[in-house]
Amino acid sequence: MGLVKYRDALELQAKLVECRRQGSISDTLLSLQHPPTFTVGKRRTVHNIVSSPEVLESIGAEVHYTERGGDVTFHGPGQAILYPIISLREAKLGARRYVEGLEDTMIKLCALHKIKAKGRMTKETGVWVENRKIGAIGVRISGGGIASHGLAFNINPDLNFYTHIIPCGIPDKEVTSLHKESFLQLPDEDPVTQQLIKCFIEVFGYEDVTWKTT
Amino acid sequence: MGLTSFAVDELGDVVFVELPEVGAKYEQGESICTVESVKASSAVYAPVGGEVIEVNSSVKESPEKLNKDPFGESWLVKLKVANHDHLKSLLSASDYEGLVEQSKH
Numbered sequence: 592m593g594l595v596k597y598r599d600a601l602e603l604q605a606k607l608v609e610c611r612r613q614g615s616i617s618d619t620l621l622s623l624q625h626p627p628t629f630t631v632g633k634r635r636t637v638h639n640i641v642s643s644p645e646v647l648e649s650i651g652a653e654v655h656y657t658e659r660g661g662d663v664t665f666h667g668p669g670q671a672i673l674y675p676i677i678s679l680r681e682a683k684l685g686a687r688r689y690v691e692g693l694e695d696t697m698i699k700l701c702a703l704h705k706i707k708a709k710g711r712m713t714k715e716t717g718v719w720v721e722n723r724k725i726g727a728i729g730v731r732i733s734g735g736g737i738a739s740h741g742l743a744f745n746i747n748p749d750l751n752f753y754t755h756i757i758p759c760g761i762p763d764k765e766v767t768s769l770h771k772e773s774f775l776q777l778p779d780e781d782p783v784t785q786q787l788i789k790c791f792i793e794v795f796g797y798e799d800v801t802w803k804t805t
Numbered sequence: 806m807g808l809t810s811f812a813v814d815e816l817g818d819v820v821f822v823e824l825p826e827v828g829a830k831y832e833q834g835e836s837i838c839t840v841e842s843v844k845a846s847s848a849v850y851a852p853v854g855g856e857v858i859e860v861n862s863s864v865k866e867s868p869e870k871l872n873k874d875p876f877g878e879s880w881l882v883k884l885k886v887a888n889h890d891h892l893k894s895l896l897s898a899s900d901y902e903g904l905v906e907q908s909k910h
Contacts, residue, residue, distance in 0.1 A: 661844040
């Protein structure tokens with residue numbers, strides 16, 4: 592979908608969640624990037640935003656308060672975002688197994704680029720290369736077991752943005768990206784994003800997939 | 806009302822519980838509280854319509870308790886039932902267990 596403002600993506604997700612709940616659409620995946628945006632989760636851990644609103648405004652970043660799980664994070668160009676709008680009930684997935692599937696999606700993508708990444712870190716959900724975080728997760732499960740929000744994978748964002756927050760509330764760990772971790776020549780972002788989507792399809796076992804570009 | 810042990814297992818370690826205000830009224834099926842685990846924030850629904858008469862603040866302070874004793878100490882909300890007919894639409898413990906077994910296949 593290209594670069595989509597956070598608020599617009601939230602509105603679109605809300606509509607899709609309602610359609611999915613009513614069964615008028617099947618499981619749907621949004622693939623997009625955001626302009627520089629900081630987001631806060633349901634727990635409202637605002638203390639993990641280190642810089643003042645004025646500083647954030649001066650660097651051209653927005654701040655949004657969301658209903659997803661997880662702590663404070665950054666989204667921006669160079670970071671691939673996947674928002675799967677799926678019926679966990681129909682997929683017979685509990686929250687934990689769904690989140691593990693999102694971790695596996697990103698771990699699989701890393702492996703394609705010869706990077707050894709891991710998930711299943713207790714109290715530190717997400718995908719890590721050693722102790723550097725390369726992928727984040729934040730999910731919302733609404734009425735009828737419909738999941739929204741999803742994952743954010745760092746292909747090549749400007750990592751300096753992360754200095755304005757304590758990412759995910761974890762103070763002493765670095766944030767990294769595919770570009771930073773890879774010694775190989777990387778393809779452009781678009782093919783890497785396509786690969787990420789294919790990893791998702793494989794991990795969750797989807798068979799009949801329709802691709803659309805907007 | 807609270808969560809079943811099946812539900813907490815499916816959620817994973819609970820890190821956050823948001824409870825309703827005492828005195829607030831909810832319809833059957835309306836989202837009454839939120840539970841967060843592994844970065845997933847999940848809505849919990851009122852099984853019957855009613856008014857909140859008490860909430861379990863100890864679970865709010867120590868959310869991980871929910872994983873240990875969901876049927877006992879870690880109840881979430883006490884509701885004054887508005888319409889007793891709603892109770893008839895609920896599953897018995899054995900019906901629920903049957904559903905859980907089925908869902909595993």
